[in-house]
Amino acid sequence: MIRLLAVTTDYEVLTDLPLEKLSQNSILWYWVDFNNPSEEEARLLRDHFHFHPLAIEDCYYLLQRPKMDHYEDVTFFVLHAINAKTLEAEEVDMFLGKNFIVTFHLKDSQEIEDAWCHVRQEEKIRVKGHFYAAYLVMDNLVDQYFPSVFQIEDQLDEIEDNVKNESIQELMDQIFDIRAKLLRLRRTIVPMRDLLYRVVNSERVQELKEHHLFFTDVYDHLLKLSEMIESNRDMTADMRDNHISMNSNRMNAIMKTLTVITTIFMPLTFIAGIYGMNFNYMPELTWHWSYFVVLAIMLGIGLGMYMWFRKKGWFD
Numbered sequence: 001m002i003r004l005l006a007v008t009t010d011y012e013v014l015t016d017l018p019l020e021k022l023s024q025n026s027i028l029w030y031w032v033d034f035n036n037p038s039e040e041e042a043r044l045l046r047d048h049f050h051f052h053p054l055a056i057e058d059c060y061y062l063l064q065r066p067k068m069d070h071y072e073d074v075t076f077f078v079l080h081a082i083n084a085k086t087l088e089a090e091e092v093d094m095f096l097g098k099n100f101i102v103t104f105h106l107k108d109s110q111e112i113e114d115a116w117c118h119v120r121q122e123e124k125i126r127v128k129g130h131f132y133a134a135y136l137v138m139d140n141l142v143d144q145y146f147p148s149v150f151q152i153e154d155q156l157d158e159i160e161d162n163v164k165n166e167s168i169q170e171l172m173d174q175i176f177d178i179r180a181k182l183l184r185l186r187r188t189i190v191p192m193r194d195l196l197y198r199v200v201n202s203e204r205v206q207e208l209k210e211h212h213l214f215f216t217d218v219y220d221h222l223l224k225l226s227e228m229i230e231s232n233r234d235m236t237a238d239m240r241d242n243h244i245s246m247n248s249n250r251m252n253a254i255m256k257t258l259t260v261i262t263t264i265f266m267p268l269t270f271i272a273g274i275y276g277m278n279f280n281y282m283p284e285l286t287w288h289w290s291y292f293v294v295l296a297i298m299l300g301i302g303l304g305m306y307m308w309f310r311k312k313g314w315f316d
Contacts, residue, residue, distance in 0.1 A: 004022075007027070007028045007126045011123050013119075013120055014027075015120075022100070030101075030130075031102075031119065036105070045104070051095060054069075065191050074096065075097075076093070096131065111140035111144055115137045138218050139214070156236070159171065171243055175236050186229050192222055193226050196215060200216050268301065
């Protein structure tokens with residue numbers, strides 16, 4: 001589907017113009033949105049707008065990294081939206097020319113829809129031009145990152161509150177699941193941050209300087225998101241390391257107790273083994289009190305070793 005929005009020199013909105021009439025002198029700037037276009041509609045990128053083949057290729061093949069490319073008098077952007085359910089990136093492409101903005105996306109984009117409605121309804125936005133409309137698209141895309149990050153922070157807070165009520169295995173499963181989500185978000189947010197850094201420091205597109213403060217604001221939001229992602233990753237790493245350390249300490253305590261018990265029974269087993277041998281001549285076997293003496297010796301050895309280990313703190 002293709003839809004068109006043209007702003008006249010009187011800042012009125014026209015939506016029923018054919019593409020061929022967009023070059024009229026009465027048109028100040030225009031916005032063409034390609035929403036999951038058919039093959040015939042997509043060919044307009046080449047046949048009508050004459051965009052660079054590499055830019056058109058980037059619109060269709062794979063998921064490109066967020067970037068900004070300059071093709072003669074057209075600046076091409078690859079932007080990423082985030083699917084709120086899967087946290088996977090969804091590509092949104094944008095072409096910026098001297099008096100136009102063209103957006104291209106293969107899935108419905110609520111962020112573009114919101115920006116489109118703002119331009120259509122508010123004259124003060126139309127006055128600011130198509131570069132400001134491009135800013136609205138970027139700003140809406142970045143603003144939709146926050147709910148996903150906040151949701152992860154809420155999950156971390158919930159884990160901290162219930163840390164004593166859940167098993168270590170359940171906690172570890174939740175922590176690794178959150179780390180996987182943070183990694184998916186990081187793959188989108190960090191490249192977008194780098195892209196906005198290029199935008200705010202670009203010297204090639206003079207129109208961007210006129211809206212420098214607005215794009216800087218988007219860049220600041222991405223910096224904040226990056227810091228939140230890294231902070232949450234550090235928190236999950238600390239929680240993971242703490243639980244691993246607690247588990248290791250518990251295992252060490254168990255192994256130490258078992259080692260002490262085994263050590264106590266080693267001399268007792270040795271004595272029992274000696275008197276379990278089937279030799280014909282063992283003089284002490286004929287003594288009336290030998291059984292009780294051996295038991296007393298074994299009991300003394302066991303209690304003595306127990307007291308000694310306890311004094312050394314092995315049972316603490």
